Amino acid sequence: MINLESLLLELSNAPGPSGFENPVREIMKRELSPFVDSLDTDGMGSLIGIKNGPSNSPNIMLSAHMDEVGLLVRYITDEGFIKFQNLGGWLDQAIIGQRWQILTSKRTVLGITGIKTPHVMSTEERGKVFKGENLFLDVGAQNKVDAENRLGIKPGDPIAPVSDATRLNDSEFILGKAWDDRAGLAVLVGVMESVKDSDLPFNICAVATVQEEIGLRGAHTSSYAVNPDIGLNLESGVAGDYPSISQYEAQEKLGDGPAIFLHDSSMLPNLKLRDFVIDTAKASDINLQFNVLSGYGQDGAEMQKSFEGAPAINITVPTRYLHSHNSIISIKDVEKAIGLVRQCILQLNLEKIKNLKNFD
Ligand code: CO
Numbered sequence: 001m002i003n004l005e006s007l008l009l010e011l012s013n014a015p016g017p018s019g020f021e022n023p024v025r026e027i028m029k030r031e032l033s034p035f036v037d038s039l040d041t042d043g044m045g046s047l048i049g050i051k052n053g054p055s056n057s058p059n060i061m062l063s064a065h066m067d068e069v070g071l072l073v074r075y076i077t078d079e080g081f082i083k084f085q086n087l088g089g090w091l092d093q094a095i096i097g098q099r100w101q102i103l104t105s106k107r108t109v110l111g112i113t114g115i116k117t118p119h120v121m122s123t124e125e126r127g128k129v130f131k132g133e134n135l136f137l138d139v140g141a142q143n144k145v146d147a148e149n150r151l152g153i154k155p156g157d158p159i160a161p162v163s164d165a166t167r168l169n170d171s172e173f174i175l176g177k178a179w180d181d182r183a184g185l186a187v188l189v190g191v192m193e194s195v196k197d198s199d200l201p202f203n204i205c206a207v208a209t210v211q212e213e214i215g216l217r218g219a220h221t222s223s224y225a226v227n228p229d230i231g232l233n234l235e236s237g238v239a240g241d242y243p244s245i246s247q248y249e250a251q252e253k254l255g256d257g258p259a260i261f262l263h264d265s266s267m268l269p270n271l272k273l274r275d276f277v278i279d280t281a282k283a284s285d286i287n288l289q290f291n292v293l294s295g296y297g298q299d300g301a302e303m304q305k306s307f308e309g310a311p312a313i314n315i316t317v318p319t320r321y322l323h324s325h326n327s328i329i330s331i332k333d334v335e336k337a338i339g340l341v342r343q344c345i346l347q348l349n350l351e352k353i354k355n356l357k358n359f360d
Pocket of ligand 1: 065180181212235236
């Protein structure tokens, strides 16, 4: 049996900004290989593991993305400070005053996003938000040449947050970076383990995608590689259960089980598939939550739009404080999400798959 907690911690700690997913891909290769018949990468680097059904059988695609929001070296100033480009959706406020790792071809370089000391600020300046274009990383370099030669920093090098994952005060909660979407990857591994001995009438394609945070790019090519008949995307959801966020904005709660998205800015789920997941959760005694979001984009949209189109849905692990150094999930929600997706797979058969794709 996989040790879910240690897998979650390992996945969270692995650095993997968009386009630099290798450390995460290595973990996923190791974890998926015992449960699949083949394991390959597509031309962009998404990992595709297939548990074969009978020949010419439908493809059930499960996907979760490996990349996390990060930064990228834009240029080095003459004084040796690092100016950067955001990779993915950051709030400028979440970037300042944090530790980061620059992943150079030579070594890992620790850096911090310095924040101007309040001692020198006017009252007006203290209330202001700092603009992204004014932010920088301090790596303790003497100057540009030192940053280049001693530390090996080059334009284009990826930069990941530094934030050690840990249980939060002995609760069911785990604190860490990158639960978006390392939580989904843990669900993916857990599901593949849970169905490893099941004889299924279809192929299960377990896909760990790249470059989701910068526009669902890896899911685009991997969906074409797989050609899914049904797509289940496994993501971090948006919890709306803490001060400063409203129920109107997000409806998931930590600890109340997995959720499905009924609307986000990238897709609408297939309604028959929605009802299938709701019925399966009910029959399996798993509490299912719903989320209707105005924003957000996720890989399910690419599965849905590949080739002639496929029913798809996004199944989530509720997450607080996405896209920051410190986000929180409940390990119980991860376990329940694994249970739900497992039951969905076991309930599916050729007739149901045909029916989900039938609009008559
Ligand atoms: Co995500």
